[in-house]
Amino acid sequence: MQLTKKSTEVKAGALGLNRRQFLKNAGVTTGGIAAASMLGTGMIKKAEAASTDLSQPVEVKRTICSACAVGCGIYAEVQNGVWTGQEPAFDHPFNAGGHCAKGAAIREHGHSTKRVKYPMKLEGGKWKKLSWEQAINEIGDKMLEIKETSGPDSVYFMGSAKFSNEGAYMYRKFAALWGTNNIDHSARICHSTSVAGVANTWGYGAQSNSFNDIRNAKNIFLIGANPAEAHPVSLQHILTAKERGATITVADPRFSRTAAHAHIHLPLRPGTDIPLVYGLMWHIFENGWEDKNFMEQRAWGMDKIREEVKRWTPEEVENVTGCSREAVYAAAKHMHENRPGTVIWCMGGTQHTVGNANTRIYSILQLVLGNMGIPGGGTNIFRGHDNVQGATDMGLLFDNLPGYYGLTTAAWQHWCRVWDLPFEQVKANFDPNQYLGKDPMTTPGMPCSRWHDGVLEDKANLAQKDHLRLAFFWGQSVNTQSRQMEVRDGLDKLETVVVVDPYPTMAGVMHRRTDGVYLLPAATQFECEGSLNNSGRSVQWRQQVVEPLFESKNDLEIMYRLAKRVGIADDFTKKIKVTNNLPDADDIMREYTVGMRSVGYTGWSPERVKAHTMNWGDFSREDLQAKGGANKGETYGLPWPCWGTPEQKHPGTHILYRTGMNVNQGGGNFRARFGVEFEGESILADGSASKDAEIQDGYPEFSDVLLKQLGWWDELTDEEKVAAEGRTWATDLSGGIVRVALAHNMVPYGNAKARCRVWTFPDEIPVHREPLYTPRRDLIAKYPTHEDMRVHRLPTLFKTIQDKVIADDLDKKYPLIATSGRLVEYEGGGEESRSSAWLAELQQEMFVEINPADATDRGIRDGDDVWLEGAEGGRIKIKAMVTPRVLPGTTWMPYHFAGVMHDEELQYPESGGVSTKPYVVGESANTALTYGYDPVAQMQETKASLCQIEKA
Amino acid sequence: MAQMKFMCDTKRCIECNGCVVACKNENSEAVEWGIQRRRVVTINDGQPGEASISVACMHCDDAPCMKVCPANVFSKTEDGIVLHDKDRCIGCGYCLYACPFGAPQFPKKSVFGGKGKMDKCTFCAGGPNTEAGSAEEKVKYGANRIAEGKLPMCAELCSTKALLAGDAGMVSDIYRERVVGRGHENAGWEK
């Protein structure tokens, strides 16, 4: 859009209002501002404008949109410390200046006067203002008391995908030093099934290519993803591909905004992705469209898949999924005729009791088509929050340490070395006893999806000493968990609730407590600096745009203060500079890049990352490569794995598993992560390797042993040898093993086949299992769910629920399928985006999409009030949107609303004389959504349940 | 002289409301809750043939609003931008009746009498009779990007480059190039 644009600079004095002063004032005065806030935003703006100082010069800061994982760049204009304007970043390689509603609102988003302005505490039913000092002291003391009586596992650390990498890493480290694995974040209820499923297929659980690379696709298969609303700027790339001739198929129960741009729409019944994909494969195998060569060289266990495919004849596929033979055939034909093809998936696939299997079947489809490791191909797993990729990498998970090292003793030892702390000392922080045969330090903790079960479940059923008693909700809003009624009970039963968030969130609002709730105002990422990873594994740096507003504080500072109070501060920042209680972001990055070897963070440094961010314009939109300039030849954001040391200047890996390229330029192959053989069969790659690799065949991951076997051990320096002895590429802190592997153009993590059979999972290959709350009882016998099982610390029900559906005729009482998802205007639980006047204005009402046929049966017209009741009895009063977007028998709800429960408005605290109640509130979809968890990842089932709707 | 125009490429518009909010952001001082200078309309919603279009004031050549306004509120700049003078508006609503695109909007929803000062898209060119970039202009009309040598914020921030703004000739050239280019390399995307 650079038509007649003359400059990107704004003339000084062209705009300006003293926003910061206004907001600061709002924090301390009462009354006047409160009155002003009643008048609506228009009035507030006018009041601000009065204090305008037009003579202030404009500073331009680079930051990244915080609303989704596309990672769009933004120029923020700051005058006198106030964020006064936003300019399009035309030169940004991801978005070329484009933004969806949320990005366009970023100046307001997160800067609302509805924020929590100072530490607060609920006492005797009243909200009280606290000093930071007192708040930290009280919370820290309570933690210590709990640790004393119930052990460290009774404190729950809910973290955030909004954290910077540095924040996420330090939070994980905090929990580790506190002595618990009861830490998790929204990735659990987002892509945990992808991470588990995909990592177990070929090595890394991340998007294999990038948004930009979709431009090179000739066929695009979107299944369970609606990027037109959830990743709007990615459509820039998807539509480019379309305009260059790519065909698009969308498999989604709804005719979504994305489907509107597709050539083929496959309206499958929610929860039947596996049959649909097998159905596609049926046509592919039937017609010999598979890539036999690829499958032979790089995929293992395909026989079992071929066998299963036979079962999914077009008739059975249509019976189970509802998709016609013709449509499925047409989609399969496109996949065959238009290569390379990419597969994009998101929550429609992941949020199911069969989520992990869904993500595996999508991956297997790409193996069958030979679409992995090439431009225009790959599994483009669109991640959710702005830094969910980073937070996941940083092990902000109940079952991992940073870098996906797991929770084994070896993993702990690795990180203890990175932290420069004795393992025994770290171990001593944990509860040393075993519960139900499990050792807390090496057993995954409570999942984000079910922390409330950790409060409510019978103590005898928990694999830890006691219930959760204190929980931090640090950048995560609990209305995003299903079973809201239990979530509410869980909040009520906790002894202490600590919300660390710019907003009070539902954790601070929806309980029925009179005491023991703390609200600590966290600054948003625009008030801090740090790095974040977009969905495509590219890291970007956010410059600090403004100082923390009101009395809010950087997450890192809050963590550090708390660490001091609970006595772990020295360990916490042993190698990190701390100024005024604020740990240094650069130092933190230097620490974790050393440890995060398994994902190849080692090539990153604050300097390199900043150099990319400060030179957006150097990188090509086509392949993210800098064609010139200081970063010449590098891929934007150094997508991991970025091998070696920063000095080695690895360009980053734009496309994972790309055999057509030298590993030193970003090439690779599937990871040898699961040993070298299974049941006597080799699972290493066969006759395939990355370009120039000295061994043009499969090989195991590099370790001291392998180096010695290959006779390359002596290529290590003497110091490296010491460090490498007894270690692998992933745990050798000297980096010698990696260096040698790269010198031979070989991939440090080995070269194996992708495995279609994950023998460690409940279902070795993906098989269809009907949702717990299925409308098709006739299919249960043939496709039953799992037996009940214990997953880590919690018992998990499957068959019990499905049996109950039949026994109690729940499918008859609740005949409509309930699914949920996203609106482009709101983000996540929505407390933040509904507090942005510009966004809130656009969606003022919670609603359910219902087909005209179902609506007519119920006498419901568009815009009517209705009661929607979920299959577990959760009732919500919302508006009906009568639309053909959903098929008869299916309903869909956005999940961004909260603040109303069972038609009752919740009470929000006042802060700084302004109510923190967002501009728009509404019933949460999750009040009506029901039980159901993935057996591997503990993902909640928020996409396939049952409900009934009646006119209110 | 340039003739400024908008053009929305329905093949690209994804109804993301980016343009709508971009306008709110850029003109935040002038545009209050309830007034959207730009809106996105989706026809055939939820069915094959669904298409979304972003609309605001089209800065018509022979502008009906201008013709009908009893108070002579409208003026056309030499760039073909139709501006409105809020000081003169009497809130009669004629422009709303006459405008084919539903662009004019009113802040007041009172039952009796005037509707308040009409507001509509200014092509991010501020208003007449105010100093470009002044605080007064900001509060009354919003940004004056044209004076800064920039184009409208809504188009500049459009997520998919569906919305084009600029000189009519250039806009239609780009669009034509795209239409011709559809199915070919690049397809006019860099514009």
Added chain:
Amino acid sequence: NGGEIAPQAGNEAEVVWQAIQQGAEGRTTSLNEHHPQLINSYDLRMLDWRNDWLSYAMFFALFGMIAVFIAFIAINGISKLEKGFSGKMVYRWSKTDVFLHWLAAIPCLLLCVTGLVLLSGKFIIEPLLGTGAFAGMANVSKLVHDYMAIPFMLGWIIISIKWAKNQIPARYDLDWFMVVGGYINFGPFKGKHPHAGFANAGEKLFFWAFVLFGLVISVSGVILLFPNLVEPSRTVSMIAVLAHGAAAIVLCAFSIVHIFMATVMSEGGVDCMISGYCDENWAIQHHDLWYDEIKANGTLKYMEK
């Protein structure tokens, strides 16, 4: 419903465009009641009619009619009471009637003037008085017009009902027209005094014009004044503007004639709407049948001194 395979047609855009031009409505997140529709199409010539014709006609209806009348009187002279004033005042209108008259009349005058500013001002007044002055006038006019509309409508509706019985056309009204009411002081009409009842044919014509165009103007005015209550569409509103203007022209022209008749033309006429009484000679000259009637049935009442 097993899946859609979208047509690969190249003319999709055409189809969409056609639907839009025909006023198709869609979904939008804007809550503005007009926003679901992309294009509201109506006959754009309406705007030209208003600008090119109505605005000048309105101007003529006011200033033009005044000029015509002044010229007419200059040539023709006024209608004098042939026998002069008798000094005896005959009861003709009740106090209520007088009140009602002014309830409608004063707003009516203001509405005409302010309406003129709105309809013709931009074309005629602004070029004469300049932008600044006109802007102020337009603003005031709008306000005055809005508020005057209410008393006017009140007066109009009551008058229309209450006075109608006196305004039923009769046979002799035709004769009245044949001699133009006897107001012409030259040619074959000179000195003719046609018969007239309580109201003469001219007054009846004015009355019914007042009722009819008052209706049009009130209905269209209400549409414009209370858009949120009644506004069915922008096109109807646009039509209302035109209808309002057209009716205003007629009413305005009639009002000018009426005022001239009552004040200047017909000596002694204006007393009727000041005191409610008219001079006996006036009654005999202008409303002989009425005078005869009240005299005969004894309802004739003189003003007490």
